Amino acid sequence: MSLALSNVTVTRGRNETRTAVFADLDAEFPAGKVTALVGPSGSGKSTLLAVAGALLRPDRGTVRLGDVDLAALNDAERARMRRTRIGYMFQSGNLLTALTATEQLLAAAYIAGHRPRRERRRAADALAAVGLGHRLGHRPDQLSGGERQRVALARALFLDPDLLLIDEPTAAVDRTLAADLADLISERTHATGCVTVVATHDPVVTAAADTELVCPGALSPRPAADTSATG
């Protein structure tokens, strides 16, 4: 099962801030492989992940995960896809302030309809895998920036998603840890056969990826409203 975008056009913002990010984008992400999504800041990496992650509906085009077109789903169906099939690590703001590291993972399990009582052990193991076995009971304000990102990564991996979307996983961690996390992502991707897309600026992560895609998002310095007004 792969992820295939075809003819995807995405505009973000309204009125003066209306920005055409992608126009007629075609891209394919194979299963069981890590694709590194690279490109300068503002090239649309996060936007592409949001489209793939059923958070953002493209204006046009199809976004096929297996045989489901995410672009054709309504709000409730997209929410269902997110909780059951997609693991997502955002660039920032991933954690719920009230919960401990373990509970962050259990929360995802709860939302997906699992029986969290059985998941507690698994959550501890998942946190140990990102090197946080000693921080299980810490809440976000008691974790460092890099530790918070690792909790978020552990949560994205926790429910064995079909689609794993990771935005800048190593922005706040040192080189050695970055390599470890990149290895963990590859290992899990190869083991579960999920489609993995990692947006990154980090050569360590790019080196560990199986393929690379330069994000083709529009970088026009002019507001898109100017061009779209004529077209």
Place this chain on the structure above:
Amino acid sequence: MSYVGDATSPKQRSEGSTVFLALLEIRAARGRFLLMGSVVMLVAALVGIVSGFTTGLGNDTVSALRGLPATHFAFSADAKSDQFNRSLVDDRTLRAWRDRLGGDAAPVGVSITRGTTDRGVDIDLAAFGIEPGSFLAPPVSSGAPVGSSGGSSVGSSGDGVVISKKIADKGVRVGDTVTIDRFGITMRVAGITGARSYGHVPAAYLPLELWQRIRFAVPGADPGAEAPRQFSAVALRTGGADVSLAEMDAALGTKTVSREGAFEAAPGYSGERITMTSIQVFLFLIAPLVVGAFFSVWTVQRTPELALLRALGASRPRLLWHSTVQAAVVVAAGAACGGLVALGVGAALGDAVPFSLPASTLAATMAAVAGVGLAGTALTLRRVTSADPLTMLGAHR
């Protein structure tokens, strides 16, 4: 498979609950929730206390009327308010009703007076004049019924009166003689009935003739003089009887009101009701506004987290439920504690003041407070559902 979007299926599961998260959020913000709970508690306690006084004062005002087993009272039509005091009807009216209802029509006279017992106890009493042996005669818990004489023979010619337990509590006993102040009319306590009062004055039940002598007495006149054969109203038990009250009223020049309607005739009753009810109305308006204000601030504050929950796949209905559970916990806990406070206040006040808060009233009142409090949060629910998961892309936390 029948659900929409079949193709989303392989890992299809029913959506899980976030109640656990809702409770953890309360735990993490327990300071704020405690504060909010305390406000709800105080409002609930105040509602409970006011409700206790409403019932207590109401009982103090009309429990004697409530105790009369009549369904209606026929007053003279010219008495518009304070009817038991102002209305006078005569034997002609009584006979007309007796023709229709037989023993289910009985005269009743009500007036408030005061007296002193032969052992020097001053008492206020709401004198209810009734025909001994009529259906209005109160059951006695000790002693003999209204109209018994001496203690040897029970006859309608006696002057025995039955007093409310409240008068007995002041130290008046069966066998005491009460002299009505200024008129010098005397009567003998024959029996004691339950705690009943009228217009905050404890009730005493007198033979009708004795009542008429008191009602129509003139200070200094001969206490044995003949009094008019009139009384306040004809009490009726219409149960099942096929009579038109309106026709009877037209024919007899009376105004017949239901027993509950007659409560309005008790002095102070409507005034107390209006005061107490308006306090309660205001509290019931304050409760939802306070709770609503708290939850709208709370919701605005955690909009980013709601967006994250949405991004993780929680549906709008789940988040609504999530937020409602949080509100319900605070509001229900606050109302429950408030109810206990009201009970405590009631117990501390003791018998000294008219306060009555039966468990069923308390429960209903607290449920109402919790209900309106919860309704106050309805205003914030729109904000809950409008949390946008896409904001996660620009989140900076």
